[in-house]
Amino acid sequence: MALSIKKVDVWAGELRDIPGGLADVLGGLSDAGGDFQFVIARRDPANPGSGQVFITPIKGKKVEQAAAGVGMNRADAVPTLRVEGGDRPRLGHEMARSIAEAGINIRGFSAAVIGNKFVAYIGFDSQQDADRAASALKSAGRTGSRRKPAAKSRRTRR
Numbered sequence: 001m002a003l004s005i006k007k008v009d010v011w012a013g014e015l016r017d018i019p020g021g022l023a024d025v026l027g028g029l030s031d032a033g034g035d036f037q038f039v040i041a042r043r044d045p046a047n048p049g050s051g052q053v054f055i056t057p058i059k060g061k062k063v064e065q066a067a068a069g070v071g072m073n074r075a076d077a078v079p080t081l082r083v084e085g086g087d088r089p090r091l092g093h094e095m096a097r098s099i100a101e102a103g104i105n106i107r108g109f110s111a112a113v114i115g116n117k118f119v120a121y122i123g124f125d126s127q128q129d130a131d132r133a134a135s136a137l138k139s140a141g142r143t144g145s146r147r148k149p150a151a152k153s154r155r156t157r158r
Contacts, residue, residue, distance in 0.1 A: 002085065003083055003084070003085040003137055003138065003140070004082075004083070004084045004085060005081055005082070005083050005134050005137050005138065006081065006082045007079070007080070007081060007082075007130065007134075008056050008057060008080050008081070008082045008121070009056060009057060009058065009074055009075075009080075010054050010055070010056045010074075010075045010078060010080045010121070010123070011054070011055050011056065011058045011067050011072045011073065011074055011075060012052065012053065012054050012055075012072060012073060012075040012078070013025065013052070013053055013067070013070060013071045013072030013073065014044075014050055014051065014052060014053075014071055015041060015050070015051045015052070015053045016049065016050065016051070017043050017044070017048070017049050017050055017051045018049075021051060022041045022051075022053065024070070025053055025070050025072070026039070028066050028069060028070045029055070029058070029063060029066050029067060029070070031066070032060075032062045032063045032065070032066035033060060033062055033063055034055075034058065034059075034063045034066065034067075035059075036055050036056065036057070037056060037057060037082075037119075038054075038055070038056050038082075038110070038119070038121055039053065039054070039055050040053070040054045040055075040110055041053040041054075053072070054075065055067075055072070056080070056082070056121070058072070058074075078107060078108065078123040078124070078125075079123070079124050079126065079127045079129070079130035080108075080121055080122065080123045080124070080130070081121070081122045081124075081130055081133060081134055081137070082119065082120070082121055083095065083119070083120045083121075083122060083137060084117065084118065084119040084120070085117065085118065086116055086117055086118075087113045087116055087117055087118040091118070092111060092118075092120075094140050095120070095122075095137055095140050096109070097140075098136040098137060098139060098140035099122070099133045099136050099137065101136070102132055102133065102135075102136040104124065104129045104132055104133050104136070105124075105125060105129070106122060106123070106124065106133075107123040107124055107125050108121075108122070108123035109121075109122050109123070
């Protein structure tokens with residue numbers, strides 16, 4: 001199955017590392033009509049009491065205003081690709097390897113599998129890197145390889 005590869009806007013912001021910190025952010029955006037495909041939230045170990053949240057998509061003027069109101073901004077410094085398709089063994093490795101072989105560093109990678117499909121969000125240092133990675137990923141998706149590791153040779157004693 002071919003991979004679907006799309007550029008997406010990710011919004012990022014800080015959140016309070018307290019019970020309800022994430023709920024406060026999501027509530028404000030949901031009240032404005034936000035409907036999200038992917039949310040990542042985590043504690044910031046370098047800044048006690050604080051965390052980070054990344055959300056996509058943020059669509060529509062009202063939702064964008066609500067995002068700004070809770071301290072979020074479009075993460076333009078982290079061009080991101082949304083990659084989805086049919087899951088199979090080794091696909092994550094093949095995707096990461098194809099990006100590496102193109103000489104591109106991955107800034108962030110998050111993925112999940114539901115049933116027999118996967119979705120991954122891959123962040124890069126520049127839009128040029130994201131564009132080159134999209135091309136590299138297309139060739140990874142076309143191969144559809146289900147290569148097995150090379151079998152170890154068995155030597156028999158006589």
